[in-house]
Amino acid sequence: MELPHVVLVTVVAESVLEHRLVRDLRDVGAHGWTITDARGRGSRGVRADEFEGDNVRLETLVTQEMADRFLAVLARDYFPLYAVVAWTTPAAVVRPDKYA
Amino acid sequence: METWSLAWTNLTSPPVLAFVLGLMATLIGSDLRLPEPVYQLLTVYLLLGIGIKGGVALRAAPPGEVLGPVLATLVLGVVIPVLAFWVLRVGTRLGPVDRAAVSAHYGSTSLVTFTAATVFFTSSGVSYEGFVTTLLAVLEVPAIVIGLLLAGRHTARSASWGESLREVLTGRSVVLLVGGLLIGFVTGAGGYERVQPFFGDMFTGVLTLFLLEMGVIAARRLRDLPQAGFGLVVFALVFPIFAGVLGISAGLVSGLSIGGAATLGVLAASASYIAAPAAVRLALPEANPGYYLTASLGITFPFNLILGIPLYLAIAERLGG
Numbered sequence A: 001m002e003l004p005h006v007v008l009v010t011v012v013a014e015s016v017l018e019h020r021l022v023r024d025l026r027d028v029g030a031h032g033w034t035i036t037d038a039r040g041r042g043s044r045g046v047r048a049d050e051f052e053g054d055n056v057r058l059e060t061l062v063t064q065e066m067a068d069r070f071l072a073v074l075a076r077d078y079f080p081l082y083a084v085v086a087w088t089t090p091a092a093v094v095r096p097d098k099y100a
Numbered sequence B: 001m002e003t004w005s006l007a008w009t010n011l012t013s014p015p016v017l018a019f020v021l022g023l024m025a026t027l028i029g030s031d032l033r034l035p036e037p038v039y040q041l042l043t044v045y046l047l048l049g050i051g052i053k054g055g056v057a058l059r060a061a062p063p064g065e066v067l068g069p070v071l072a073t074l075v076l077g078v079v080i081p082v083l084a085f086w087v088l089r090v091g092t093r094l095g096p097v098d099r100a101a102v103s104a105h106y107g108s109t110s111l112v113t114f115t116a117a118t119v120f121f122t123s124s125g126v127s128y129e130g131f132v133t134t135l136l137a138v139l140e141v142p143a144i145v146i147g148l149l150l151a152g153r154h155t156a157r158s159a160s161w162g163e164s165l166r167e168v169l170t171g172r173s174v175v176l177l178v179g180g181l182l183i184g185f186v187t188g189a190g191g192y193e194r195v196q197p198f199f200g201d202m203f204t205g206v207l208t209l210f211l212l213e214m215g216v217i218a219a220r221r222l223r224d225l226p227q228a229g230f231g232l233v234v235f236a237l238v239f240p241i242f243a244g245v246l247g248i249s250a251g252l253v254s255g256l257s258i259g260g261a262a263t264l265g266v267l268a269a270s271a272s273y274i275a276a277p278a279a280v281r282l283a284l285p286e287a288n289p290g291y292y293l294t295a296s297l298g299i300t301f302p303f304n305l306i307l308g309i310p311l312y313l314a315i316a317e318r319l320g321g
Helices: A015-027 A064-078 B002-011 B014-027 B036-060 B063-091 B096-107 B111-123 B132-140 B142-154 B161-170 B172-201 B203-222 B230-253 B258-269 B275-283 B289-320
Strands: A005-014 A034-038 A055-062 A084-092
Touching: A005 A015, A005 A064, A015 A034, A015 A055, A015 A064, A015 B161, A015 B275, A055 A064, A064 A084, B002 B014, B002 B111, B002 B289, B014 B111, B014 B203, B014 B289, B036 B111, B036 B132, B036 B172, B036 B203, B063 B096, B063 B132, B063 B142, B063 B230, B063 B258, B096 B142, B096 B230, B096 B275, B096 B289, B111 B132, B111 B203, B111 B258, B111 B289, B132 B142, B132 B172, B132 B258, B142 B161, B142 B275, B161 B172, B161 B275, B172 B203, B203 B289, B230 B258, B230 B289, B258 B289, B275 B289
Parallel strands: none
Antiparallel strands: A005 A055, A005 A084, A034 A055
16 A cells, blocks of 8 residues: 655754754644653763753654754754754655644 | 761761762762662652751741841852852853853752751751751752853853743742742641651651762763863862852851751752753753763762761851850
8 A cells, every 4th residue: 555655753852952842843833743761872972961861752743844844943953052863764654634 | 076076977877878889889880770760759759858848847937037048048049150150260261151051050059968968967966947948949040040141142042041941940849849848838837747757757768769879970970070170170179168158157147047057058059950950951052061060960069968068067166156
């Protein structure tokens, strides 16, 4: 069965950024997302919040256009200042209008 | 000499020894760690317990006795971070944003150091005003605001400290502390009787467990020590003593007892590493946690816990006696 495609955007960031990321994600029009706790290491190697857990992993299914806008926000407001990585993968879904 | 025996008693108490154990275990590479949810629970317990007990004492205290110390604490909350900012400028090569971040931490206060101090004072028979928890709550926030203001002109993020302030005021620390104070105030000594076995008798034991984990965390921060630089290390050891003396003096002048003044000294000398780091990370991302957290958590906290608390008591006795 040929399923329509959307974009899965995954962001791993320091946990203090969770609220801000969700707010920015909402602003580009995403309708939903999933957040899990994560830990690991990156090139920056700095953490300021031992007490809330190391990182969060944010995943969201969005259209290509929303993904582009969100990544632009990340590149402008987050990458220069915080420990954040993000990537996209194509995802096949059954209900594409849910994510538009 | 009384002071030395008190210092020894502090050093050989279960909470402090557990801290040392956590520290040593991590330095030799052990994977000792409390599970995260357990650690979170202990934090809630300590914050709520401290708050409730403080609230009960606050209700019983005459307002005239409380007002002076509260005002003195507010003044400390403004003066200490400004002083720290200036001292760092003179004694280290840190830039203004890093200095502002460190100042925010040192002007604010450490709940855990406060808790350890009150437990130590009680077990040593030193009496202090129970409402000092109110002073803890008062000192938490202003310094963070001051620190962010001090950074103001030098930081790329503008007007983000509304967000930081919200983060601090709605964060667990402040909500549980202030909420606990309210609960204690409303329920009073009679209501507290019903939870006394939980929040009273078990308190030192829980603190012991908590400090074990704190030792682990502090040791991990010590790994950033080379990055901190000599000036900052000296600051982290000497400034607390200076701030402590300021706190003790302010306490004595505003009418606190020797124990109460010593407690205010502990509050003034301690540096935050729960409320402040998150706020600072959001508002001042250019500041390096390798400076402010290493200083506050890796150096000042162990120093205050092991040496500072008995020292501030001795100074308070000397000045107030």
